[in-house]
Amino acid sequence: MDFNLHKGMIDTHFHGLIMEKNGIDAKDAVLEAFRHGMDFMVDVGTKTADITDRIDLLSSFDKIIFTAGNYPSEVENNSIENLTDSLEKSILGLNYSTDSKGKISGIGEIGLDWHWNYGTKKLQIELFETQIILANKYNLPIFIHNREADKEILEVLKKTPPEKGGIMHCFSSDYTMAAQVLDLGLCISFAGNITYKRNNKLREVASKIPQxxxxxxxxxxxxxxRAVRGKQNHPGHIGYTYSTAAECQNITVPELIQIVQRSFNKLFNPEL
Ligand SMILES: [Zn+2]
Structure with a gap:
C-alpha cells in the first residue's frame, strides 16, 4: 500500500465497507492511514441496511465518525417510508447491537443522480427531501451526492434548507453552481478527480471558492x-488531492491542513 499523507489531514468521505468488499483490508488501510498522520476520517453510508456491518468494521477507531443515509439508488427496491424509518433507527442507534448510540454524526450520502436515473426523479427527490428533514430533526449536517442534477439539487435545498449545513461531496460542477451552493451555507469537497489532467475547470472552481x-x-x-489511477483508492492517497487544492488556492499544504481542520471542527462541533 502506498501513502501520500501528511500529519493533520482529514478524509471527509470514504466507504470502509465497500473497500472491504472490493478486497481491500479496510481496517489495515485505516490503521496505516492514521499511522501516517491522518487526523480524522468520515465513513459515509450509502444505505441504512448495512449500518451494523459498517459500525462493526470500524467503530474501534476513535477518530472515525459515521454518517448514515440512503443513496438515490435505494429508491429502486424500497419504499420511502421504510428507508426513512430505517434511517431514523440508525440515527437513534436502534438497529445495531454494539454500544453505538450517538455514533452517527451526519446524514449521507443523500441526493440526486440523473446520470443513472434510479427509480424516478420524483422518488429520488422525495427520498432526498425526507432525509434532509430527518437531518434537521436531529441537528446533523448532510453529505450530498449530486450527479448531473444541479438544478433540482438547488431546488430541494432551497425548499428544505439543511439547518446544520453540510458538504457537497465530490464536487464536479461549475463555478456558478459552486457559488449557489456556498450561498446556501454549504461547503464543497473535492475528490481525486480534481487531479485529473482534463479537469482544468474544476481546478478553477477550487481556486475561486473561499478557503x-x-x-x-x-x-x-x-x-x-491521477498519480495512482488504476489502483484501488484508499484514504492514504488523500495527500494528492490536498496538494492540488493547495496549488489552486496558492497556499502551502500545511496551511491548507490547518484551514481544513478548523472548518471540520466547526461543522461537527459548531459550539467550539
Ligand atoms: Zn461516496
Missing part, C-alpha cells in the same frame, strides 16, 4: 487520484 468552505476527500475505494 474556509473547502474540504478534501478520497471517496475510497473510488476515484483514485
Amino acid at each position: 474556509t468552505s473547502l474540504f478534501l476527500e478520497t471517496d475510497s475505494p473510488y476515484l483514485s487520484p
Whole structure:
C-alpha cells in the first residue's frame, strides 16, 4: 500500500465497507492511514441496511465518525417510508447491537443522480427531501451526492434548507453552481478527480471558492487520484488531492491542513 499523507489531514468521505468488499483490508488501510498522520476520517453510508456491518468494521477507531443515509439508488427496491424509518433507527442507534448510540454524526450520502436515473426523479427527490428533514430533526449536517442534477439539487435545498449545513461531496460542477451552493451555507469537497489532467475547470472552481468552505476527500475505494489511477483508492492517497487544492488556492499544504481542520471542527462541533 502506498501513502501520500501528511500529519493533520482529514478524509471527509470514504466507504470502509465497500473497500472491504472490493478486497481491500479496510481496517489495515485505516490503521496505516492514521499511522501516517491522518487526523480524522468520515465513513459515509450509502444505505441504512448495512449500518451494523459498517459500525462493526470500524467503530474501534476513535477518530472515525459515521454518517448514515440512503443513496438515490435505494429508491429502486424500497419504499420511502421504510428507508426513512430505517434511517431514523440508525440515527437513534436502534438497529445495531454494539454500544453505538450517538455514533452517527451526519446524514449521507443523500441526493440526486440523473446520470443513472434510479427509480424516478420524483422518488429520488422525495427520498432526498425526507432525509434532509430527518437531518434537521436531529441537528446533523448532510453529505450530498449530486450527479448531473444541479438544478433540482438547488431546488430541494432551497425548499428544505439543511439547518446544520453540510458538504457537497465530490464536487464536479461549475463555478456558478459552486457559488449557489456556498450561498446556501454549504461547503464543497473535492475528490481525486480534481487531479485529473482534463479537469482544468474544476481546478478553477477550487481556486475561486473561499478557503474556509473547502474540504478534501478520497471517496475510497473510488476515484483514485491521477498519480495512482488504476489502483484501488484508499484514504492514504488523500495527500494528492490536498496538494492540488493547495496549488489552486496558492497556499502551502500545511496551511491548507490547518484551514481544513478548523472548518471540520466547526461543522461537527459548531459550539467550539
Ligand atoms: Zn461516496
